Amino acid sequence: MSGDENISGELTERLVRSPCPEAPPVLQRLAGEAGVCFNGKAPWDIQVHDPQVYERILGQGSLGLGEAYMDGLWDAREPDELFNRLLRADIEARLPLRLRLQLLAVTLRQRLFNLQSRGRAFQVGEQHYDTGNDVFSVMLDPTMSYSCGYWRHAGDLAQAQHDKLDLICRKLELRPGEHLLDIGCGWGGLARHAARYFNVEVTGITVSREQQAWAQERCRGLPVRIELMDYRDLQGRYDKLVSVGMFEHVGPRNYAEYFDTALRLLKDEGLFLLHSIGIYATSRTVDPWLDRYIFPNGKLPSAQEIADILDNRFIIEDWHNFGPDYDRTLMAWWENFDTAWPQLEARYSKRFYRMWKYYLLSCAGFFRSCQGQLWQLVLSKRGRDGIYRSLR
Template sequence: MDTRALVPASALTASQRQVAELLARAGIGLDGANPWDMRLHDATVLDDALARGNLGLGEGYVAGLWDCDSLDGFFERLLRAHLEREAHSPRLAWHALHAKLVNRQNRRHAWDVGRAHYDLGNDFFAAMLDPRMAYSCGYWRDANTLAEAQEAKLELVCRKLGLKPGMRVLDIGCGWGSFMGYAAERYGVHCIGVTVSKEQVAFARERYAGLPLEFRLQDYRELSPDTLDGAVDRVVSIGMFEHVGRRNHRAFMRVVRCCLADDGLALLHTIGKRRRNTTIDPWIDKYVFPNGDLPSIGQIGDAIEDVLVAEDLHNFGADYDRTLMAWHANFEAAWPRFAEMHGEAFHRQWRYYLLSCAGAFRARDLQLWQWVLSKDGVRGGYRRPE
C-alpha cells in the first residue's frame, strides 16, 4: 500500500486548482476513490502539466510525484474530454513548430529509434510480446489470447496481399521477423526485410536461419529494384510508418511504388491520429520513440496522391487497447527479472507508456489503419478477403 503523504486540496494554489477543475470535467478527482483518480504527492506536477502538457505530467509520474491505480482509465477520461486541447504553452507551440519545419526523421536521425528503443534487449521484448515477437496491434475479432490475436493479424495481412508460393515480398520495418517468418512458413514466399535495429537483425537471422528470408540493417530510402535484384511482388510495412515523419511520407510512398511490380500490392499497417495539425507528443518523443510522428488519414492521402491507389482502408484501432493491456500484463509479470538492470524509474516509464497508450486507443483518440495499395489500380477492383 502507498503510504506517502498526499497533498490536501486546501494546499493548492490558484493555478493548481485550475488544473484540478479541468480534471474534474473529465471525471478525474484528486485523491478520490476511483481507480482513475490522481494521488498527488507533490502539487507542483499540476503546474508542470499545465505548462508542458504530457511531458510535465509524464516526468512527474516517473519521478513519483503522483500515482494512479488505473493510468489507462485516467488517460481514457482525459482524452475523451479533450483536455489536452486546453493546454497552450510556448514550449508546446515551439515543439509543434519544430516538428513541422525540421526533418527529424532524415537519414542521420533514422537510426535514433533503433538505438534508443528497439535495441533495449531481445530478452526484454520476448518477455513482453507474444511468441512470434510481433510488436504491433493484434487482431482480436476471434482471438482470446495475445498469441492468437497476433497470428490472426499476420494471417489477415497475408490474405489481404493474396500471397502465393514463390512470391518475393519486401518488409519495410521488419522488426524481429514475425510477418516474414509467418508468411514463409504458411505461404511459401521469399522475403527481404529491413530494420534500423541491430538487435532485431541479429535475432531474426538466428531464429529464421532455415527459411528463404533475408534481414538487412538498412534505411528504407536505400531500397530500389537495383538493391533488391528486381521489383518485388508485394510490399508490407507493419508498425514502421509512425517513424517516417510527415516531411518524408511522400518519399516513402515513392520507394514503395519504385520497388513494387506493376501488378503488385502493398499493405501499410500504421497507427494514426484524428487531426492533421497536432503536436508530436513530447513525452513519447523524449522517452520512448525519438522522432516519432503519427500520420493523419489526410496526410497519408496526400502522400499517395498520384503515386499509389488506395484499394482498401480498414480501421481496427480499438484492438490496440487490448493488445497494449496484454503487453502491460506480461511486462509487469516479467519485471522482477529486469528490475536490477533497469531500475524503478524505467519501470514507471514503461508502465506510463503502455497504459497511457491503451487509454488513448480506448478513447478512440488514436487509430490503427491497414491500407491496401496498388500502383495504378487493380483491374476489376480489389476485394477484401472475409
C-alpha cells in the same frame, strides 16, 4: 506481489506521512472537465504524493506530468482510464496559453527540421527498439509482434497476433515463389510467418541492430534475408510490399519520398499493405513525453494526410480500421510486462518500470478514447489486372 504493488506501497506510505495541498484551481478545473479529481476516490483519479506535481504540470504540461509519474510523485490505480478520460474531454484544447506553448515548441521543431532524415533514421532504433530483447521477449507474444493484434476471433494475445500475421498475408494474396519486401520487419515475425506458411522469399529491413540479430536467428533456415538499412536505400523490384508499424516514423516531410520509393520497388501487378497507427484528426502537435522517452522523431498521420499523399500515386483497394484492438493489445502487453518484472528488475531501475507502465497504459487510453486509430491499407498501381476482394 507485482513490482507495481511494491512501488505503490512505498509511495502510499509517503502520502500518509505527508499529505499534499490541493491542486491549483486551473488544474482542478481542467481535470474536472474530464471527470478526474486530484486525490479523489475513483480508480482513475490522480493520487498526488508530492506537490511538485502541480509545478511540473504548470511548467511543462504533458512532459512534466509524465516525468513526475516516472519520478514517483503521483499515481493512479487505472492510468489507462485516466488518459481515456483526459483525451475524450479534449483537455489539450482547453489548456492555458503557457501550457500550449510547451506543445508549440515540439511542433515547431517538427515543422522546421526534417526529424526523420537519413541521418536521424536510426535514432529510434537505438533509443527504443534496442532497449533490450529481454524486455520485449517477456512482453510480446511468441511471434515477437510489436504491433496491434487482430482480436476478431482471438481469445488471447498469441492468437490475436497469429491472426494478424495471417490476415496480412492473405490480404497481400501471397503466392508460392513470390518475393515479399517487409519495410520495418521488427524481430522477423511476419517474415517468418510468410516464409513458413505461404512459401515466399522475404527481404526485411530494420533500423535496430538488436532486431536484426534476433530476426536473423529466428528466420534461420528459411528464405529470409534481414538487412540493417533505411528504406530510402532499397533497390530492386518485389512482387509484394508490406510495412507494419513503421510508417509512424516516416514523418510528413518524407511521405512523398516514402510512397515514391514504394512505387519504384513494387512490380506493376503487385500489392502493398500499409499497417499504421493513425490519429482521428490532422494535428501538428506531438506529445513531448513520448517524443523524448519512447519514440523520438515520430509523428502520427491522419487519414487526410495519407489520402492526400496517395493521390495520383496508388489506388486504395482497401482501408480497414480496427483501432479498438490496440487498446486490448496494449493491456495484454502491460500484464505480461508487469508479471515478468521480477525477472527484469535486477537490470532495470524502478524509474524504467514506471516509464514503461506510463507508456503502455497511456497509449491504451489513447486508443480507448478513439483519438488513436489502427489502419491497414491495401494499395496497388493503377492498371493492375483483376479485381481486389477485401478480407476481414
